Amino acid sequence: MKKLIQDLEEKRLALQADLDSKKTQAERNRLGQFATPTNLATEILEYARTLLQEKEKVNFLDPAIGTGAFYSALRRVFPDRRIAEALGFEVDRHYEEPANQLWAKTSLRIKLADFTKEEPSPRFNLIICNPPYVRHHHLHNGNKLRLQSQTYQACGVKFSGLAGLYCHFLGLSHAWMTDGGIAGWLIPSEFMDVNYGRAVKHYLLEKVTLLHIHRFDPSDVQFSDALVSSAIVWFRKSIPPRDHFVEFSLGGTLLAPRETREVPVSALIHESKWTRFPVSDVRTKAATPVLSDFFKIKRGLATGDNDFFILNAEEIKERKLPTEVFRPILPSPRYLPTNEVAADSKGLPQLDRQLFLLDTHLTEEEIKRRFPSLYSYLQEGKSKKVNERYLCNHREIWYSQENRPPAPIVCTYLGRGDTKSGRPFRFILNRSNATVANVYLAMYPTDVLQNAMRADPGLLHRIWEVLNEITPGELLGEGRVYGGGLHKLEPKELANVDATAIAKLIPEFEAVGSSKQLGLFVESKLPANNAFNTDAPKRRAG
Numbered sequence: 002m003k004k005l006i007q008d009l010e011e012k013r014l015a016l017q018a019d020l021d022s023k024k025t026q027a028e029r030n031r032l033g034q035f036a037t038p039t040n041l042a043t044e045i046l047e048y049a050r051t052l053l054q055e056k057e058k059v060n061f062l063d064p065a066i067g068t069g070a071f072y073s074a075l076r077r078v079f080p081d082r083r084i085a086e087a088l089g090f091e092v093d094r095h096y097e098e099p100a101n102q103l104w105a106k107t108s109l110r111i112k113l114a115d116f117t118k119e120e121p122s123p124r125f126n127l128i129i130c131n132p133p134y135v136r137h138h139h140l141h142n143g144n145k146l147r148l149q150s151q152t153y154q155a156c157g158v159k160f161s162g163l164a165g166l167y168c169h170f171l172g173l174s175h176a177w178m179t180d181g182g183i184a185g186w187l188i189p190s191e192f193m194d195v196n197y198g199r200a201v202k203h204y205l206l207e208k209v210t211l212l213h214i215h216r217f218d219p220s221d222v223q224f225s226d227a228l229v230s231s232a233i234v235w236f237r238k239s240i241p242p243r244d245h246f247v248e249f250s251l252g253g254t255l256l257a258p259r260e261t262r263e264v265p266v267s268a269l270i271h272e273s274k275w276t277r278f279p280v281s282d283v284r285t286k287a288a289t290p291v292l293s294d295f296f297k298i299k300r301g302l303a304t305g306d307n308d309f310f311i312l313n314a315e316e317i318k319e320r321k322l323p324t325e326v327f328r329p330i331l332p333s334p335r336y337l338p339t340n341e342v343a344a345d346s347k348g349l350p351q352l353d354r355q356l357f358l359l360d361t362h363l364t365e366e367e368i369k370r371r372f373p374s375l376y377s378y379l380q381e382g383k384s385k386k387v388n389e390r391y392l393c394n395h396r397e398i399w400y401s402q403e404n405r406p407p408a409p410i411v412c413t414y415l416g417r418g419d420t421k422s423g424r425p426f427r428f429i430l431n432r433s434n435a436t437v438a439n440v441y442l443a444m445y446p447t448d449v450l451q452n453a454m455r456a457d458p459g460l461l462h463r464i465w466e467v468l469n470e471i472t473p474g475e476l477l478g479e480g481r482v483y484g485g486g487l488h489k490l491e492p493k494e495l496a497n498v499d500a501t502a503i504a505k506l507i508p509e510f511e512a513v514g515s516s517k518q519l520g521l522f523v524e525s526k527l528p529a530n531n532a533f534n535t536d537a538p539k540r541r542a543g
């Protein structure tokens with residue numbers, strides 16, 4: 002029998018490749034048609050076997066079966082006598098018909114149907130699914146409302162309008178499971194961090210017993226043709242016991258992960274970024290200082306059109322533009338050979354590539370009168386429709402920039418985890434007066450830090466060193482991971498990074514223990530107008 006299944010698996014793989022090749026990428030994206038590789042499917046079923054009782058009969062359901070990668074693995078991993086029933090749904094005849102032919106002589110029944118519209122029957126104790134990854138904006142409005150309402154009926158949780166189809170598959174399946182049944186979902190790990198994932202997490206923590214979430218290493222993309230970073234979520238349909246712990250694992254394989262950590266449900270309830278685990282430990286909110294205790298973090302400037310607004314010294318000279326309407330701006334990180342930007346006596350960055358940002362609040366009338374060369378440069382911009390671009394068009398003065406004073410530390414926030422240094426993000430000590438564009442996050446010392454810096458001039462340098470020592474894991478625990486290993490940190494995420502090591506450099510902070518208390522204590526001593534106050538009114542530059 003095993004030989005027969007092995008042969009069928011080989012035929013299935015050939016069939017899958019043939020059927021996929023007859024569709025365009027766009028067609029496959031529309032229905033989330035990306036098959037699970039055989040090795041992974043086998044591993045998933047092997048893991049499922051460890052979660053079921055030794056002799057328990059299996060009623061198997063795959064709500065999005067495709068050509069049947071999981072059924073095939075079920076047959077390889079479980080003895081035939083244990084399989085009581087196997088059912089799959091497939092909405093696309095292109096896959097359903099040939100798959101039904103392939104499995105005709107087996108126990109598998111494939112129904113041509115939209116799973117989300119089927120009447121549930123709660124008789125399955127093993128649901129394994131790689132659901133279609135269809136994003137919410139491809140769900141039509143009526144369909145979205147129907148899904149939200151049906152998912153609510155099925156699992157008792159209302160999913161966000163931003164939830165993708167895969168979330169609804171998961172919620173709807175609740176009504177197909179026996180009490181005590183097991184489910185294993187191969188889904189994008191995105192839900193662990195983003196807002197729309199909150200309802201999914203609520204479901205996983207309150208309606209079922211979440212057992213294990215394994216994430217693949219984001220640089221090891223599981224599906225060559227769909228760039229997603231995937232997770233496998235395992236749960237049992239039962240109310241979670243008190244003091245329940247969930248296993249989080251990362252990298253390696255599902256059965257032999259590189260890293261694991263047991264996290265109590267009580268901590269998961271309060272944690273918005275589940276991808277922090279297993280690398281980071283649970284944090285106790287009140288006691289742990291975070292970067293926002295020491296830095297106010299803002300994204301760099303979105304100029305509206307870098308080519309128009311950012312010029313080099315030669316261009317400014319050639320066009321005879323007035324230097325007073327320009328201020329220095331750092332070039333993109335690839336032009337910074339080291340993580341420290343020195344300044345000359347005028348505060349200009351000592352770099353080969355020196356750039357300047359056009360930023361003035363003078364009206365066009367004043368500019369016409371005082372700086373004719375600048376006026377004609379602006380007219381040139383208008384003829385290229387720079388003033389009509391979204392950002393420029395939404396400003397009071399189309400060529401004036403947001404207020405972003407130079408920040409003493411800036412951070413690159415888009416990076417790959419697999420760079421040679423192993424550091425996807427760089428913290429740059431900026432000794433110059435240069436501002437930054439939105440390829441950086443600007444870090445402005447809070448009052449607490451400014452006060453401490455006044456007392457200890459070497460402090461910022463030491464903090465910068467500590468920042469560059471934060472392990473990528475600690476930083477990435479806060480950031481988003483895209484398929485292919487691309488990482489991104491939003492200002493809020495950077496703000497939330499553990500800053501215990503920085504707190505240790507600031508005796509007052511340690512003594513008081515809470516940034517809020519210290520903040521009040523320090524603020525009363527500081528002049529209202531300080532160099533890093535980014536909320537100060539815009540400079541009327543000229």
Ligand SMILES: C[S@@+](CC[C@H](N)C(=O)[O-])C[C@H]1O[C@@H](n2cnc3c(N)ncnc32)[C@H](O)[C@@H]1O
Nearest residue numbers: 035036037065066067070091092115116131133
């Ligand atoms: C990500 S693939 C997984 C296929 C297979 N289970 C595997 O792991 O290789 C998702 C499958 O679900 C099917 N599908 C998409 N929407 C569906 C729906 N509403 N109901 C049932 N199947 C659907 C797609 O046609 C596709 O074959």
